Amino acid sequence: MKILNVTKDSGALDRLLDEIERDREEVVLIRNHREVARLIPEPGEEDAHSVFADLEGIIGDDTGEAILRGIESLDADLSELKNPWDS
Structure with missing residues (x-):
């Protein structure tokens, strides 16, 4: 699981979404030293x-x-x- 401090890197959303889509890994967003949200990738498509x-x-x-x-x-x-x- 990755952790991103959104206070320090607020312009990283596009890069973060690209990374989540590519790596299929959950990300925790932190602001002021506390967890505020989790971004969880959607399940991949299967035929x-x-x-x-x-x-x-x-x-x-x-x-x-x-x-x-x-x-x-x-x-x-x-x-x-x-x-x-x-x-």
Whole structure:
């Protein structure tokens, strides 16, 4: 965790946000020798493949196949929907 004294370095916000985004690290803001805030990075984006890859070895093959069939069915249903804003 990083600590930034905002009294001494008040122009550092842009650099700080860049650093938080890059390093994915929480930062504590201090003013007058006391903590006033914490900046916490948003969770990173994950695609469906990486999320479901975490399930390997946790769920059985039958369950995995059922999930895959459900996803494929939903994908087929969604592809048939028309855009309501198209003329």
